[in-house]
Amino acid sequence: MSILKQLVKYYLYMILIFFIGRLFLFILYFDNFKESGVDYWLTFIYGLRMDTITASVFLLIPMMLLTLSPNRLKHFVNKFLRYYFLIVLSIIIYIENATFPFIAQYDVRPNYLFVEYLVYPKEVFAMIFADYKPELFIAFTMIGAFIYLYLKYAKDSATSVFDTNYKKRLILFLPLFLLLFIGARSSFGHRPANTSDAMYTTNRMVNEITKNSIYNIVYAIYTNSKHGSKEVQKRYGKMDINEAISRVQNRLNIQSMDAASPFSRIEESHFKRAKPKNLVIFVQESLGYQFVEATGGEKGITPNLNRLSKEGILFKDLYSNGTRSIRGLAGASAGNLAVPGEGVLKRSKSQSDFFTISTALEPFGYHTTFMYGGESRFDNMRSWFIGNGFDEIIDQPCFADPTFTAPWGVCDGDLAERANEEFKKMHTKNQKFATVMFSQSNHSPFEYPYEKIELLDGVPANSVKNAVKYADYAIGRLFELAKKEEYYKDTVFVVVADHNVRVYGDDMIPVDMFQIPAIILGADIKPMTYDKIATQPDVLATALDLLGLDLKYPIMGHSIFSDKKQNISLMEFHGSYALRVDNKVSILSPNKEAVTFLYKKPDTYLDKNNHLTPIEHDLELEKDVLAFVVTLDHMYDKKLYR
Numbered sequence: 191m192s193i194l195k196q197l198v199k200y201y202l203y204m205i206l207i208f209f210i211g212r213l214f215l216f217i218l219y220f221d222n223f224k225e226s227g228v229d230y231w232l233t234f235i236y237g238l239r240m241d242t243i244t245a246s247v248f249l250l251i252p253m254m255l256l257t258l259s260p261n262r263l264k265h266f267v268n269k270f271l272r273y274y275f276l277i278v279l280s281i282i283i284y285i286e287n288a289t290f291p292f293i294a295q296y297d298v299r300p301n302y303l304f305v306e307y308l309v310y311p312k313e314v315f316a317m318i319f320a321d322y323k324p325e326l327f328i329a330f331t332m333i334g335a336f337i338y339l340y341l342k343y344a345k346d347s348a349t350s351v352f353d354t355n356y357k358k359r360l361i362l363f364l365p366l367f368l369l370l371f372i373g374a375r376s377s378f379g380h381r382p383a384n385t386s387d388a389m390y391t392t393n394r395m396v397n398e399i400t401k402n403s404i405y406n407i408v409y410a411i412y413t414n415s416k417h418g419s420k421e422v423q424k425r426y427g428k429m430d431i432n433e434a435i436s437r438v439q440n441r442l443n444i445q446s447m448d449a450a451s452p453f454s455r456i457e458e459s460h461f462k463r464a465k466p467k468n469l470v471i472f473v474q475e476s477l478g479y480q481f482v483e484a485t486g487g488e489k490g491i492t493p494n495l496n497r498l499s500k501e502g503i504l505f506k507d508l509y510s511n512g513t514r515s516i517r518g519l520a521g522a523s524a525g526n527l528a529v530p531g532e533g534v535l536k537r538s539k540s541q542s543d544f545f546t547i548s549t550a551l552e553p554f555g556y557h558t559t560f561m562y563g564g565e566s567r568f569d570n571m572r573s574w575f576i577g578n579g580f581d582e583i584i585d586q587p588c589f590a591d592p593t594f595t596a597p598w599g600v601c602d603g604d605l606a607e608r609a610n611e612e613f614k615k616m617h618t619k620n621q622k623f624a625t626v627m628f629s630q631s632n633h634s635p636f637e638y639p640y641e642k643i644e645l646l647d648g649v650p651a652n653s654v655k656n657a658v659k660y661a662d663y664a665i666g667r668l669f670e671l672a673k674k675e676e677y678y679k680d681t682v683f684v685v686v687a688d689h690n691v692r693v694y695g696d697d698m699i700p701v702d703m704f705q706i707p708a709i710i711l712g713a714d715i716k717p718m719t720y721d722k723i724a725t726q727p728d729v730l731a732t733a734l735d736l737l738g739l740d741l742k743y744p745i746m747g748h749s750i751f752s753d754k755k756q757n758i759s760l761m762e763f764h765g766s767y768a769l770r771v772d773n774k775v776s777i778l779s780p781n782k783e784a785v786t787f788l789y790k791k792p793d794t795y796l797d798k799n800n801h802l803t804p805i806e807h808d809l810e811l812e813k814d815v816l817a818f819v820v821t822l823d824h825m826y827d828k829k830l831y832r
Contacts, residue, residue, distance in 0.1 A: 193256045193351050193362055200252070200275055201245050204282060208241040208402060209234075211286035215293070215399045222696050226800070228391035233400045239376055240388050240402035246373030248278050253370060256351050257363040264352040271348050276340055280333050282404065287329035289403045291322055296513075297394070297694040298764055299401045302410035310568055316597035320635030320652070385409050386781035392804055395696045413765070413780070414532055422530050422823040425765075425780040429813070429820045437817035441771070442746060443754045451832050452825065453744040454545075457731070460751040463738025466554060467712065468681040469547065469624040470613070471733065472668065473522050474661060475515065475632045478690035479508075479705040480795035481658045487707075487795050490646065491659050494666030495685070495707065499719075502683075502711030503750070505729060506721045507791075509704045509770070510689040512762040515628075516569050518688025521726030523547055523626045524578075525745025526831060528762035529822045536570045537826065541577040545832050548579030550734065550743045551624050557581050557616060559625045561609055563589070564599030575626070584608065596637035598630045602664030603642060605629065610671040617677035629664065632657040632691070654691055669711070679713035682736045686729050697802040698777050698785070699768040702792050704761045712736065720750050723757045723770065744831055760818055769815035775802060776811040778819065784812035 216233065223230050252274065255267045285300065292300045308314060318326070351359075376383035388400040413425070423429075435452050439445060448454045479485040482492045484499035485506055511517040511526075516533035520526045524546045526534060534540040548558040559582045566572035566585035576583060585599075589608065592600035609627055616623045631638045636657040643659050645651055665685055672678045687706035695703055708729050715736065727747030734741055735749035748755040761768045766779040770789065778784040787802035825831045 192354070193253070193359065193366065196256065196348060196351060197249050197253060197366070201249060203275075203279060204245040204248065205238070205241050207279070207282050207286060208237070208244070211289060211403075212237050212399055215289070218290075219293075219395050219399065222395045223393045226391075226393045226396070226696065228393045228396055230391070230393070230396045232390065233396055236388055236390055236400045237402070239383065240385075240400065240405055242373050243376050243383060244402050244405045246370045250367075250370055250374070253366050254363070256348065257359045257366060259352075260356060261352050264349045267352075268348040272344070276337065279340070280336060283333050283336055284329055285403045285407070287325065287332065291325045293398065295692060297398070297692070297700075299398050299406045300403045301406055301764060302414050304407050305411065313564070313568065313597055317634045320597075320637075381781075384781060386779060389779060389782060392698055392785070392802075393696050393800075394698050394700075422819065426530070426767075426778055426819045427784075427816050429816055431820065431824050434817040434820040434824070437814050438821045441756065441758060441769075441814050441818075443748070443756050444746070446744075451545075451744050451830055452821075453746055454742060454832070455744075456740060456742045457735070457749070457752075458740045459735055459738050460749065461736055461738050462740075465680070466622065466739045467737045468613075468617075468622055468677065469551070469556075469684070469733060469737060470609070470627065470681055471522055471547075471625070471684040471686065471730075472627045472665065473519060473629065474665075474685065474687045475629045476654075476689060476691040477632060477658060477661065477687035477707060478703070479707050481655070481691075482707040485705070485707045488655075491655055492662040494662045494669070495709065498665070498669060498685070498711060499707075499709050501717055502709050502715050503717070503732070504719045505686075505708040505710075505724050506719055508686075508706055508708050508724045508726075508729065509701070509759040509761060510687065510706050511726055511760070513689050513693050513704075513764075515688045516571075517762065518686075518726060519571070519626075519628065522684075522686050522688070522730055523575075524831075525727035525730045525743065525747055527725070527727065527746045527760050527818070527822060528767075529826045530762075530765075530819055531823075534826060534831075535574040539826060539829055540831075541573055543829060543832050544574075544578050545744050546575070546578045546580065547624050547626070547730070547734070548581070549832070550741045551622075551739075552579055554622065554739060556622045556624045559584060559612065559623065560628070561585070561605060561612070561625060562599070562628045562630065563602065563605045564630045571628075580626075584612070594639040596631065597635065598633045601638050602629045602631040602661055603639065603667055606664045606668035606671065609668060610675070613672070613677045613681070614675055617675070617680070628688075629661055631664065632661045658691075681712060682715070682733055683711045684729060684733045685709050685711075686726060693763065695798060695800070697800050698779075698787075699761060699763045699766055699775075700801075701761065701768060701770065701775060701789055702801055704759075704763075710736065722750075722755075723759050723772075724750065725759045728755065760815075767815055767819055769811060769818060771811060774805075774808060774811055776808060776815045778812070778815045784815060786811060 389397040446455050480487040483489045484496045511521040511528040516535040558580045560575040561584045589600045592604045594601040636652045638660040686708035693703040731745045731747045732749045759770045768777045773789045775787045775789045786808040
């Protein structure tokens with residue numbers, strides 16, 4: 191068999207597996223885009239391009255061995271290639287299988303998230319084995335069957351290639367290398383093709399089907415490792431940094447005279463107090479608005495939040511920074527919007543001298559604590575909070591006798607009990623405190639003390655709805671305990687989600703699934719509903735305003751009691767950014783031109799239709815979304831967020 195035939199054979203094997211996976215995805219999700227008006231059949235043409243890129247890379251090693259190896263190595267090369275393709279095809283089968291549950295969970299092809307948490311095997315594998323037993327069984331059965339059939343029936347030998355004269359094989363190296371190089375690059379332009387070339391429609395699911403999962407993972411790892419302004423501007427577009435900062439300042443209505451921190455300013459409290467309040471921020475894992483009746487969600491899941499929403503400030507149209515906990519924690523405890531690339535909690539230049547609530551409150555004698563029922567090493571939370579001024583970390587190893595422990599840590603009820611004890615101790619010592627608490631019970635595999643709640647009818651105990659109901663129980667328990675104590679009247683409490691449980695929908699960025707609940711409560715806080723657009727930085731700025739202190743900070747939002755507050759939000763979704771001002775949304779994706787949409791908020795959480803309608807380019811809004819990306823990256827890179 192000639193070298194070319196050998197390579198073409200395995201190219202076709204790979205393309206066939208990719209095609210079958212794409213075809214099944216196309217059939218499975220056809221209802222999502224059949225009425226979209228986009229050319230969805232082209233997904234197979236564009237998809238072939240993505241598949242060819244991946245297959246060409248896999249064929250480079252075999253091509254080099256078959257053309258450059260001397261005859262005396264033919265048996266070694268033959269054996270190596272036999273097992274090389276066994277491994278490669280097995281990996282492809284596994285990734286194609288894994289694509290289905292990944293899309294079902296995240297509505298995107300496997301990306302950086304697919305590999306990011308492998309450094310936390312205890313938590314991750316417990317979740318996988320609990321939630322995906324059938325999928326794992328199917329995948330490994332298919333791989334096992336393939337290995338058996340491959341070893342038994344794949345008798346083709348590469349040794350026949352070595353019958354060709356060695357000089358002829360050497361001559362073939364250059365044209366074959368160029369052929370595979372062109373296939374892998376898939377472009378004669380200045381830049382090689384990448385995942386953005388699969389994003390040829392405004393329907394996100396069509397674009398996801400078009401992508402190749404293996405390429406998507408590898409490309410995400412590559413881009414995630416590339417930081418710095420040059421890399422960001424390559425992906426999103428160039429803009430003079432002074433113009434970018436000015437645009438963002440104007441959009442946020444923030445002016446600063448401090449060149450070392452472009453958003454730092456002094457904000458005078460609207461609630462001046464002789465005795466400033468304590469602050470407790472209870473960040474809720476994956477709590478979407480659709481679970482909370484008070485924000486337009488389903489009835490019966492969060493009775494405590496619904497009751498408490500009538501006692502304090504309810505944010506009814508609040509949007510998260512992104513879809514990851516580290517984005518939400520940065521927003522809720524530092525007032526930072528989503529920086530391009532990896533979140534600031536895990537980035538090297540933000541491990542010290544990065545603004546947090548500790549920066550603002552330390553001069554006033556506050557003791558700052560981060561409390562988490564799991565291990566705070568996860569997502570680098572311990573390093574980030576301690577490195578940026580927090581005085582104390584209380585995490586899973588600090589709970590001596592927890593009543594219930596799940597794969598992700600001790601239950602939220604135990605966290606609430608421990609928090610109450612810590613607050614009592616500090617109040618007794620007349621110590622002002624600011625604490626960020628982070629829940630974990632609403633996390634797959636959704637294990638929690640079932641006896642603490644009345645399970646929802648017809649819903650499995652290990653389900654997101656019942657886990658949310660238990661998280662709501664823990665919120666209620668915290669306030670039940672706190673209201674009996676002296677510290678309650680001296681404390682501002684915030685309950686806010688880090689992000690929605692999962693972001694799904696066919697819009698390029700499903701804006702409605704970024705909506706999350708938040709409430710701010712305290713003994714003398716007047717109940718009200720804030721129904722304008724808000725962000726996590728706005729919630730933080732409002733909470734700090736209620737403490738009664740004049741503070742200096744760079745928070746990228748405003749108190750709702752300030753006339754500077756803007757009707758704006760910025761959302762990051764797998765590398766794409768959506769800037770929403772009123773009901774206009776401009777979206778900027780890597781290596782793509784910005785586009786503008788009109789957003790129609792759904793009447794009910796059950797409405798999962800498209801909510802973004804393409805309209806003419808709003809050039810100023812599109813320049814502004816680029817300005818946010820450039821500015822956020824620049825501020826991180828130059829350590830200006832302080």
